[in-house]
Amino acid sequence: MKFITVAGPPSSGKTSVIIRALEHLKAQGQRAGVVKFDCVSTLDKARYTTSGIPVKVGLSGHICPDHFFVSNLFQCHQWGRQQGFDFLFTESAGLCNRCAPHIRNILAVCVIDNLSGMNTPWKIGPMLRLADLVVIAKSDLVSQAEKEVFLFRTKQVNPRGAIIHVNGLTGQGSAELASLFFKAKEVASVNETKLRSSMPAAVCSYCLGQTTISDQFQMGNIKRMDLSEGNEGVQGEGR
Amino acid sequence: MTRDIATLPAGDVFGTYPGIDDFFESIDLPRPAENITMLEYAAFLDEEILEDKGLMRSQLIRDFKDFVTGLQKMADPGETAIQSITITAGRDKSGQPEETGFTLQPGDVVSVVGPTGSGKSRLLADIEWMAQGDTQTGRSVLINGESVDTQWRYSSEQRFVAQLSQNMNFIVDLSVKEFIAMHAEARGVKDVNALVYRVIDTANTIAGEPIFAETGVTALSGGQSRALMIADTALVGHSPIVLIDEIENAGIDRRKALELLVKKLKVVLVATHDPVLALMADKRIVLKNGGIRKVLETTPEEKENLRVLQCLDGAVVSIRNAIRDARTIETPFQEILRDSCGGAPFEQAIVKQLSSGRKADPGKRWKGNT
Secondary structure, three states: OEEEEEEEOOOOOHHHHHHHHHHHHHHOOOOEEEEEEEOOOOOHHHHHHHOOOOEEEEEOOOOOHHHHHHHHHHHHHHHHHHOOOOEEEEEEEOOOOOOOOOEOOOEEEEEEEHHHOOOHHHHOOHHHHOOOEEEEEOHHHEOHHHHHHHHHHHHHHOOOOEEEEEOOOOOOOHHHHHHHHHOOOEOOOOOOOOEOOOOOOOOEOOOOOOOOOOHHHOOEOOOOOOOOOOOOOOOOOOO | OOOOHHHOEHHHHHHHOHHHHHHHHHHOOOOOOOOOEHHHHHHHOOHHHHHHHOOOHHHHHHHHHHHHHHHHHHHOOOOOOOOOEEEOOOEOOOOOEOOOOEEEOOOOEEEEEOOOOOOHHHHHHHHHHOOEOOOOOOOEEEEOOEEOOHHHHHOOOOOOEEEEOOOOEOOOOOEHHHHHHHHHHHOOOOOHHHHHHHHHHHHHHHEOOOOOOOOEHHHOOHHHHHHHHHHHHHHOOOOOEEEEEOOOOOOEOHHHHHHHHHHOOOEEEEEOOOHHHHHHOOEEEEEEOOEEEEEEEOOHHHHHHHHHHHHHHHHHHHHHHHHHOOOOOOOOHHHHHHHHOOOOOHHHHHHHHHOOOOOOOHHHOOOOOO
């Protein structure tokens, strides 16, 4: 079974792009399933189901979404194998942009969109920087100039990855994306595979459900901003 | 063998590649001091900063080197001069072989016509993707008669195709001047300011209403936006091939817009449903059921008919504008037509046609299959 991680900011077009590409895989007799990771709720289950794509949903709730992803990866991979899929995709929204679900030796895809603004590539972090394949969506909606600048900035952040434009509405570029999915490696097991970047967490009292805002109720790993004169408020940067 | 860029003092690297500022800004890292090398910089970076950014030292150095390589490529893209682009015949939606392929040269304008769903977007997509027999149509795109290295599909410096689609908008909140400058900088242009004003002046030759440098791009009208995008594509963009999805007949001089792209030796493909735009092209590609059904050269007779058609079209535009302007449409139609024919009576255009010795040749009537 080929295994592919897809990540991207919320509403960047991940689901549309995957559905479009899966139409092409299906047309070639391939069976594909998706595990959708989200935080609080998701409407994408219905979209996949309507498109005839088997889907499982994982909601992280009160757990850090990236940690939730990692701790469920093994079961998800097993589910895909039991179903006899040729392809299994995980879809997750990088919510704080600090971490990425990308795994070494497993095709890593990042979906970003032109409407999110010209500085977005600079803001996303490892999810974009460590991807093998960057899909830029919604490029039919912006001027060629913005498209080129956005592409340029994406390339600045991820100089090695392949970058393609896919239109989730018309499907332009989706056949090409599917052909790249075909080149993904077979992944027999995710056991002992390694993340491409670390996923630290600040375990503090608020992680554990504290809601009162007060010095007295803050415990554990706390980081404070420096708002003194001549400082930008960025802690620990030595500026 | 040049020296490893990571072992040079930062001051020297910044001197050679001013664009390197973006590297540090994009990760939000402080700029290194002039006298330290990137290797030293990475080695001395605080562990906590690396942790915060999810970075590793080795990776930071590798990314830095890649970034510099990118800047070098930008300065010298080693562009392949395009003498021709050929689309070989593939198959239609039913798997039937296409009638024909076609070849285009710089400065060619072709229209792509056919009913909705006939495969216009697919054809443009094949060209954008530089299909090599690996798309559903089985077409191949050849540059200068040769197949294309598929690696080019992913390179940002060597994109062959600029696309102007119908529902494009400006998203950024910048003035016209800042906007063009941003694009020019990303393109590694030397004299940004001069180019910015050239683009604006050029856009003004094709826009109906004047465009000012200080206006916000999001405040431009549809026609102004379109004019600015076309001028920008012609003058700032490097892509030798321009795909246009319809140019609305409002607020923009379509003939001049196409001339501008031709002058810049672009290969222009326009997908359209508008007969005027279709006949303005030298050639038209007719699609049916996902396949190329015919490639027709625009004949001198068609060009003559186009002139009459443009008069009629101009009349429709002026009536539309009058309605928008709260004017009434009581001017005798002859006069409206005369204005839209550049002052010459419309009858003259017709009469010229009728007296041109062109007989109603039955063979030339609605030539082609029905």
